[in-house]
Amino acid sequence: MRNFKKILFSTLGLILLITSCQEFETDLEVENLENPNDAILASDPVALEATAGNILNSWYMTVHSTSGPGAALQTMADVSTCSWGNFGMRDLSSEPRVAFNNTTGYSNNVTSSYFNSLYSLLTDSNTLVTAVEGGTEFSEPEMILMMGKMGQALSVGYLALVFDRVWLYDADGPIGDNETGETDYATAMSYALDRLDEAISIAEGNTFILPETWLPGVNASSSTIAEILNSFGARMLVCNVRNSSEKTNINWDRVLAYTNDGITADFNITMDDITWYDLIPKTYLVYPGWGKVDMRIVNLLDPNMPSYWANDLTNLPEATSADARLETDYEYTSSNSFSPDRGLYHFSNYRYSRLDDYITEWTIPVTELSKSELDMYKAEALLNKNDLSGAASVINAGTRTTRGNLPDVEENTTEIFDAIFYERMIEFAYTGMGLSFFEMRKEDLLQEGTLLHFPVPGTSLDAIPEEYYTYGGTSGEPGKDYSTGGWR
Structure with missing residues (x-):
């Protein structure tokens, strides 16, 4: 490898430099048996199996952490609302939208x-x-290889x-x-999906069961894992576009x-709270x-409710809805604990x-990827393939009717599109x-000025080093890095 090649691998803000072995030599070579080198660790099947067992947990705890973008994404989408400054929620969902503070001095660990x-x-x-392909002996090498391919797919994706x-x-x-x-996000996703397809092929072509601790409560046979990975494929393929014009790049046949x-059935993982x-x-x-x-969601359930808490509002009554989920999934609150000076729109x-049940018991199964989510990808794929009958059938057999008790949608493009969006x-x-x-x-x-992706x-920019940049507000390219106008 050439010594000027860099990979941006950030660990506590550091950069992993890949350099040529020929350009770095030492006259002193002593084997330290108390501190084995990477080559030894990378060929130790016991250590590697422990690494494989942590792949899914590492991914899950990363994406569901408070030290991540999840809370900010939820509030920027006007699905949840919160005026508290934690996790970047207030900064990134305040109105009008402003540029993301990407400096090293920013107090919230969003990215x-x-x-x-x-x-x-x-x-x-x-x-x-590398270990499996290099011949390291495992009791179930195909399972380890699948975990490696899965980790490549989920991390890059x-x-x-x-x-x-x-x-x-x-x-x-x-x-x-x-x-x-x-590379850009689209090319990266292509790489991730290729690795995912390799993991699927391994799971479909072999028979094994993941240890319970690797994925608690799932009874994760190779066939079950293949189904889960296919579902993630649909999620990542559909969710990666930055604007509506990029939807034409989605391979709906692949979805x-x-x-x-x-x-x-729903993909649930049993939490242990540890x-x-x-x-x-x-x-x-x-x-x-x-x-x-967010009131935008309340308005979807009951169009008589405002979609936005205006400054002249003091309180609102309970909503009513034809959707049974208003009663089963949502709770009316007669007061707000948010600070009015931070914006009543919160x-x-x-x-x-x-x-x-989860925030009371903490040790129960929770859903990571629901059957309804997969159904909506299927319905959207059928809609984009002009199979209106097929799309409507998928929607009408799903949670819209089974949980919401809502009427069937007609074989109409607008109705189907709206029903998919509503379920999401x-x-x-x-x-x-x-x-x-x-x-x-x-x-x-997304509201005007909302960033479409993070810088x-x-x-890491400091460590490369590279010039500071950010997105949101008016920073970046309009329509590609930040929204030029949305639902309001």
């Missing part, structure tokens, strides 16, 4: 830990793949969903046309194939006194109560990280 952790996950995943650019690398160094491995081979727990969105965006349901008369806002906005934001972004509905964290 740095997320960025670092996913690159760490990518490195661990690369190590697993979730970097692409959130950031403007990604650095691709494997154990041999940078990947791609750029000597540093730097449909993923959904046809995806989950047949190593598995969900802080965002399932705790801080639903716990009393924290996040509430106020709401509802909180999300469907997760009350009402049924599963509190499962996977950022789902509502990705949907609002895809449909050009590389300022700590």
